[in-house]
Amino acid sequence: MCRPILPACLWALILTLPAVCSAQAPPDATGACNDTVEVDRFRLLRQLTLDLWGRAPSEGELRTLVSGEVDEARVDTMLASNEFDRFVERHHADLLWPSVNGLDFVPIAGLLLPTAQYGDGGDGNRLFNIFIALYQRRELYAACKDEPAVFDEDGEPVFEDMVDGTRREGYVFVEPYWAPGTQIKVCAAEASVRPTNEYGDGCATFQGMYSGQCGCGPNLEHCADLSVAQTLLPMLREQLMRMVRGPIDGNRPYTEVLTTVEEELNGPLAHYYRHLAPLAIDPIVLVPPVAPAELADLPYTDFAWRTFRRTPELHSGVLTSLAYMLRFQTARARANRYYNAFLCEPFQAPVEGLPSPNDECSQEPNLSERCGCNYCHSKLEPAAAHWGRFAEAGTLYLDPQVYPVFDSRCAACAENPQRECGFICDRFYVTDIGHPKEAQYAGVLKAYEWRTREQIARMELGPKVLVEDAITDGRLASCSTVQLFRRLYKREPTEAEVNGELLELSRAFQAGGFNFKSLVKSLVQSPGYRRLVR
Amino acid sequence: MNTTHHAAPLFLGLVTLLSCGEDRSGTKTERPEAEIDVGRQADRATADPTPDAALPVVVQSTLSRAPGRMTVDQLRRSIEIITGGLAWEEDFGDGPTDMLEVLAPTIGAPDYLLVTEENLEPSLIIAKFLHDASHRLCVRWVENESVAPPERRTLVRHAAAFESREEADIKAGLRALQLRFFARYLPEDGAEDGPISALYGLFLNASSTSTPGREAKDGWLAVCIAHMTDPELLLY
Numbered sequence: 001m002c003r004p005i006l007p008a009c010l011w012a013l014i015l016t017l018p019a020v021c022s023a024q025a026p027p028d029a030t031g032a033c034n035d036t037v038e039v040d041r042f043r044l045l046r047q048l049t050l051d052l053w054g055r056a057p058s059e060g061e062l063r064t065l066v067s068g069e070v071d072e073a074r075v076d077t078m079l080a081s082n083e084f085d086r087f088v089e090r091h092h093a094d095l096l097w098p099s100v101n102g103l104d105f106v107p108i109a110g111l112l113l114p115t116a117q118y119g120d121g122g123d124g125n126r127l128f129n130i131f132i133a134l135y136q137r138r139e140l141y142a143a144c145k146d147e148p149a150v151f152d153e154d155g156e157p158v159f160e161d162m163v164d165g166t167r168r169e170g171y172v173f174v175e176p177y178w179a180p181g182t183q184i185k186v187c188a189a190e191a192s193v194r195p196t197n198e199y200g201d202g203c204a205t206f207q208g209m210y211s212g213q214c215g216c217g218p219n220l221e222h223c224a225d226l227s228v229a230q231t232l233l234p235m236l237r238e239q240l241m242r243m244v245r246g247p248i249d250g251n252r253p254y255t256e257v258l259t260t261v262e263e264e265l266n267g268p269l270a271h272y273y274r275h276l277a278p279l280a281i282d283p284i285v286l287v288p289p290v291a292p293a294e295l296a297d298l299p300y301t302d303f304a305w306r307t308f309r310r311t312p313e314l315h316s317g318v319l320t321s322l323a324y325m326l327r328f329q330t331a332r333a334r335a336n337r338y339y340n341a342f343l344c345e346p347f348q349a350p351v352e353g354l355p356s357p358n359d360e361c362s363q364e365p366n367l368s369e370r371c372g373c374n375y376c377h378s379k380l381e382p383a384a385a386h387w388g389r390f391a392e393a394g395t396l397y398l399d400p401q402v403y404p405v406f407d408s409r410c411a412a413c414a415e416n417p418q419r420e421c422g423f424i425c426d427r428f429y430v431t432d433i434g435h436p437k438e439a440q441y442a443g444v445l446k447a448y449e450w451r452t453r454e455q456i457a458r459m460e461l462g463p464k465v466l467v468e469d470a471i472t473d474g475r476l477a478s479c480s481t482v483q484l485f486r487r488l489y490k491r492e493p494t495e496a497e498v499n500g501e502l503l504e505l506s507r508a509f510q511a512g513g514f515n516f517k518s519l520v521k522s523l524v525q526s527p528g529y530r531r532l533v534r
Numbered sequence: 535m536n537t538t539h540h541a542a543p544l545f546l547g548l549v550t551l552l553s554c555g556e557d558r559s560g561t562k563t564e565r566p567e568a569e570i571d572v573g574r575q576a577d578r579a580t581a582d583p584t585p586d587a588a589l590p591v592v593v594q595s596t597l598s599r600a601p602g603r604m605t606v607d608q609l610r611r612s613i614e615i616i617t618g619g620l621a622w623e624e625d626f627g628d629g630p631t632d633m634l635e636v637l638a639p640t641i642g643a644p645d646y647l648l649v650t651e652e653n654l655e656p657s658l659i660i661a662k663f664l665h666d667a668s669h670r671l672c673v674r675w676v677e678n679e680s681v682a683p684p685e686r687r688t689l690v691r692h693a694a695a696f697e698s699r700e701e702a703d704i705k706a707g708l709r710a711l712q713l714r715f716f717a718r719y720l721p722e723d724g725a726e727d728g729p730i731s732a733l734y735g736l737f738l739n740a741s742s743t744s745t746p747g748r749e750a751k752d753g754w755l756a757v758c759i760a761h762m763t764d765p766e767l768l769l770y
Contacts, residue, residue: 528597
């Protein structure tokens with residue numbers, strides 16, 4: 001009765017069958033069904049094609065097996081194909097979770113919104129910016145009038161006082177950098193090319209744009225409409241994936257994924273680095289990892305990717321990429337994901353639970369020592385310190401020349417609650433003393449709080465040293481093998497497997513120069529890959 | 535948490551079921567267990583770290599693989615391969631919409647912000663949506679096939695006219711579909727036709743109760759839906 005023409009029967013049985021073993025597959029001593037069947041060459045090709053290429057094989061591909069086998073050459077072909085990129089990308093997407101919220105990336109100070117979304121009447125395609133609207137038109141979502149702008153003798157747009165209390169100017173047509181050769185309707189204040197605001201702040205800086213007195217500059221260069229945001233986000237993901245695919249496609253050591261100082265950029269990202277990153281302060285990007293001067297001749301419309309060297313040298317592969325640091329916005333989150341994905345060492349609370357928060361030991365401010373918390377944090381805190389020179393809630397490299405370990409201004413404000421600390425102190429330095437033990441850290445860069453001398457030395461070298469440790473002691477090879485086993489074998493490995501066959505494979509992976517494709521090949525060519533558990 | 539743990543009992547049932555057609559094709563390859571020489575492999579890989587350089591895996595392997603469910607992305611791409619380019623699309627007035635993309639969050643695909651691991655349980659939700667997909671796709675597929683020349687057909691894979699209801703033609707088409715959908719090879723001599731005998735009955739039933747002129751269309755429509763909603767499509 002269990003025939004393919006009765007799918008409802010199958011589905012019902014699949015969904016309701018208890019975990020019992022068949023007569024052919026009796027339970028073993030642990031109660032698990034341990035019968036296996038070796039799939040034939042056609043099923044093996046289906047399995048391989050779905051796993052490595054992310055799709056079922058075509059009928060033509062399957063018919064080549066009528067008089068053939070799934071031999072080593074075929075596996076090599078599959079690994080060499082562009083379609084294998086799907087496997088690489090999906091595997092690493094599951095490890096790195098490359099998904100960034102648009103507003104965590106495109107600075108709101110330079111965001112141009114269409115009036116259509118804010119019910120302002122008239123042509124909904126007029127673009128406006130909320131900071132300019134607030135400071136020049138007196139209302140956050142007040143766009144300009146839907147009529148051509150009028151300018152005074154100084155070339156400034158003329159605003160008209162409106163009955164709703166706002167003041168509004170007209171629009172102008174501008175050729176935007178993202179669509180050369182076209183003209184779009186932009187409110188005249190937003191289209192301003194003035195170089196500074198009345199305080200002397202440059203209009204290409206966040207101070208200028210947040211003042212609401214600046215426009216977007218020539219061709220709207222330091223602003224972005226929603227189409228630019230929609231272009232940039234996938235580019236950010238693609239940049240991360242290129243960092244992953246590069247060493248794998250090039251048969252270079254897989255470790256480069258986690259250690260390279262280089263990254264690739266195309267026109268849209270280069271434009272972001274040059275003109276939009278300097279406006280991004282929440283999250284804080286501000287200074288991109290590639291100097292804007294190196295990107296001068298890369299127009300937004302050039303979608304070809306080029307390789308650049310990041311500065312400073314402590315950049316460490318995907319772990320300090322924009323996509324990673326904007327997805328994982330705290331040093332702890334960055335270390336946590338790295339430990340989960342690449343070391344297979346998740347941080348888990350002790351099974352006996354945590355002590356009461358009323359317990360005296362729970363008052364300890366240093367999480368590495370606080371009872372219960374220290375179960376994870378004694379390891380997590382030193383690991384997180386490797387990202388200490390990169391801003392949390394952002395990607396900015398905290399250059400010691402600009403952000404010294406100790407700042408006396410910040411210390412002064414920490415010691416005097418009446419004193420205004422300012423953005424830099426509040427954001428990066430210890431200014432809030434919540435426990436007597438913290439007093440010693442007043443005015444110290446937050447990442448240095450509670451750190452030992454040895455941890456500080458490692459912090460200055462970045463996450464790369466964390467990776468180098470794992471390369472040396474074999475944890476990276478071992479975890480990479482286990483992660484690939486999970487993906488290809490669709491189950492957790494047993495402890496015996498981890499310490500047996502998978503350990504041998506990981507040692508070969510390491511000894512062979514961390515060739516990712518070779519490891520995949522070894523796993524799919526193992527007889528075990530063909531052996532299906534029933 | 536790894537979802538495959540939860541899915542294990544469900545898959546167990548499936549695999550037991552998958553094995554209940556004894557005539558399952560495929561030569562069960564009696565391959566001797568390979569031997570792995572990790573040391574040799576490492577030496578070669580060091581010298582030339584390309585996939586070609588990797589030696590065959592050598593262990594007296596005791597590893598085994600569990601059945602897995604296709605991801606939403608694998609399913610979308612596989613449907614296109616199997617149907618020769620069709621996708622499950624609906625038009626709600628704004629042009630064709632890829633339904634698997636729309637339904638991806640419902641079916642459990644990760645967005646890596648709120649959902650970080652794909653739910654790969656063979657759930658009723660995925661069964662329900664495949665059922666919906668089959669009814670939309672198969673109608674289009676059959677209509678396309680009915681006017682396509684035999685060499686261009688992807689559903690009705692016999693060489694005769696589309697309208698043919700000859701047993702030999704229908705069974706030839708069914709064998710091809712078993713390969714196309716499930717990678718189950720059935721020799722053309724019919725020696726292992728067990729898995730398609732019920733499907734042939736289904737074709738006859740659907741075509742014989744059809745309105746005049748639609749016999750072949752309704753027969754193949756029933757066959758298409760049966761294949762598309764078979765759990766074997768999703769599991770591998």
